[in-house]
Amino acid sequence: MDNMRMLQLKSIYTAPYMQLATNLIGKARFAGGNMFRHQIDTMGILIDYGYIDSVLLKASCVHDVIEDIPGFDSELIRNADEEGEQVLALVTEVTKRPGQLKSDYLRGIIDHGSHRAKVLKCADRISNMISLGFVTSCEFIERYCDETEMFIFPIALEVDYNMYLELINLVMSRRQYLEDSGYYDRKKSED
Numbered sequence: 001m002d003n004m005r006m007l008q009l010k011s012i013y014t015a016p017y018m019q020l021a022t023n024l025i026g027k028a029r030f031a032g033g034n035m036f037r038h039q040i041d042t043m044g045i046l047i048d049y050g051y052i053d054s055v056l057l058k059a060s061c062v063h064d065v066i067e068d069i070p071g072f073d074s075e076l077i078r079n080a081d082e083e084g085e086q087v088l089a090l091v092t093e094v095t096k097r098p099g100q101l102k103s104d105y106l107r108g109i110i111d112h113g114s115h116r117a118k119v120l121k122c123a124d125r126i127s128n129m130i131s132l133g134f135v136t137s138c139e140f141i142e143r144y145c146d147e148t149e150m151f152i153f154p155i156a157l158e159v160d161y162n163m164y165l166e167l168i169n170l171v172m173s174r175r176q177y178l179e180d181s182g183y184y185d186r187k188k189s190e191d
Contacts, residue, residue, distance in 0.1 A: 005052055012054045014043070016080040017061035017087070023069050030140070031131035035064055038127055045123040049163060055083050056116050059090040063120060066095045093117040094124070106151035115159060122156045122163040129170035138183040145171045145178075 024035035043060040077088040094117050096105040156164035
């Protein structure tokens with residue numbers, strides 16, 4: 001990492017957002033672990049790809065709190081620091097509304113999402129795809145791969161080609177797991 005980027009990262013204070021994210025510690029994930037760790041993983045992926053946008057990194061720490069904590073007071077994000085308003089706007093942009101179809105939500109990000117929202121969604125999906133390695137429901141894995149190909153690939157291709165390549169590799173590895181497990185053969189014989 002070059003000195004300029006290191007200095008920029010050094011000036012970003014994510015502690016207030018990490019503290020808000022600790023509300024997700026008790027929220028289990030289908031793949032194991034908890035939602036707090038997923039927030040931190042997502043931030044790590046962004047840093048790994050060289051993103052040092054303070055609003056983006058702060059939003060990554062809390063990108064699921066509104067969606068996954070019933071009754072969460074979004075004012076806590078708005079008042080976390082001087083960038084809270086921008087962070088809240090980004091978190092709101094990547095939050096699926098109650099009752100909204102996942103396909104409509106993802107289509108909305110493709111069609112109307114800001115650059116930051118698209119980058120955050122890609123990092124979020126990379127974290128989720130990595131977690132699929134611990135999921136044993138073949139139907140869930142297949143649905144998630146299909147969704148990634150249909151909705152996330154176009155986003156990644158638009159905003160970060162290297163994320164796109166990683167997502168392709170993750171989908172390929174999960175589809176290989178489905179093939180090796182005999183899932184596709186079983187599915188074919190049921191049709």
